Amino acid sequence: MAAVEMLxxxxxxxxPDDGNRYELIEGEIVVAPSPRSRHQxxxxxxxxxxxxxxxxxxxxxxxPLDVQLEEHSVVEPDLIVFDESALGERGLATAPLLAVxxxxxxxxxxxxxxxxxxxxxxxxxxxxVVDPGDAxxxxxxxxxxxxxxxxxxxxxxxxxxxWSATVPFEVTVVPSDxxx
Numbered sequence: 001m002a003a004v005e006m007l008x009x010x011x012x013x014x015x016p017d018d019g020n021r022y023e024l025i026e027g028e029i030v031v032a033p034s035p036r037s038r039h040q041x042x043x044x045x046x047x048x049x050x051x052x053x054x055x056x057x058x059x060x061x062x063x064p065l066d067v068q069l070e071e072h073s074v075v076e077p078d079l080i081v082f083d084e085s086a087l088g089e090r091g092l093a094t095a096p097l098l099a100v101x102x103x104x105x106x107x108x109x110x111x112x113x114x115x116x117x118x119x120x121x122x123x124x125x126x127x128x129v130v131d132p133g134d135a136x137x138x139x140x141x142x143x144x145x146x147x148x149x150x151x152x153x154x155x156x157x158x159x160x161x162x163w164s165a166t167v168p169f170e171v172t173v174v175p176s177d178x179x180x
């Protein structure tokens with residue numbers, strides 16, 4: 001059996017600028033279409049919430065921004081929180097303190113399985129997944145925190161439930177508010 005060639009950042013850089021989102025996950029190019037409107041509404045509101053609560057020295061940014069986690073993995077989380085000194089010309093070359101993915105039909109299993117495994121393995125301290133649902137009360141969020149090298153579930157909230165994070169900083173999230 002022939003060895004499978006692992007693609008690199010250089011291969012990723014050769015992808016066309018065609019409106020699709022290209023990521024490199026464990027040596028494989030993954031393509032996702034542009035997100036839906038509801039995804040972007042949730043993204044904008046969560047960005048605002050996190051940015052307003054962000055303390056000096058940390059920064060919140062949204063995709064597209066490359067995060068190179070290892071030689072064969074360059075991803076674009078929907079939102080990231082990181083130490084502002086880590087930002088380079090080509091994005092981040094280190095694990096962020098928080099990565100957030102907002103689920104889309106085309107990325108659901110990628111975000112919940114492969115990316116979660118990658119983020120855990122490469123030391124992303126906190127990982128949040130937001131499911132925008134189809135209505136305001138359908139919005140839900142799951143949060144994990146890295147403990148002894150493994151993700152431990154911190155929260156699974158939906159609708160008008162509220163959850164207060166302490167890492168990477170204090171902020172309270174009400175999932176339904178993200179879609180209103």
